[in-house]
Amino acid sequence: MHAFLDWWHQQSWIELIGVITGLVCVALAAINNIWNWPFAIVNVALYIYIFFNARLYADMGLQVYLLCINTYGWYYWSRKPADETKVPVAQINSKQLLWSALTILIVTPFLGFTLIKLAPVLHYQPASYPYLDSFCTACSIVAQILMARKVLQNWLLWVFVDVIYVGVYIAKNLHATAFMYAVYVIIALLGFIDWRKDYQKQIPIR
Structure with missing residues (x-):
């Protein structure tokens, strides 16, 4: 119990609030609820600060991007067809699959190299895990657009x-954030199951 209290006192309130808003937004997204977007916006705003302090600069930049894409997502989900209660779930098509792969292949080395070269120029401390961080960032960019x-x-x-992120955040002593991403893995699996059920309901019965 004493060890837990010591750990608790070492946690940042900003990180804990970020964890709570993150879990809420992903849980709402998993059940196809539009109110996931305002929680997501608060979450990424907090993590811009958190990741800057942790020197995870690619992740910090990702949060700025997510701030924009979350606003777009809120707008897109609100534009449901007149005869639908929600925007329909779609299957990935060959064009989306191609640009997803190309985005990850191009963004990862470019961003990783940039993080390494930019830090001394801007007098920042060297980025942690620049290429792994950049790969996760590239995957997250694609996943959030989808x-x-x-x-x-x-x-x-x-x-x-998210499985990769769990390991990264444990290594950076962001234990509350690592726990959040472990829960994200479970929620993402449940989200896939729930959205697949919604998609199957959309298929007309012949």
């Missing part, structure tokens, strides 16, 4: 990248 467009397979990509 989620905003209600593509079912976004959840599978989130499962993959």
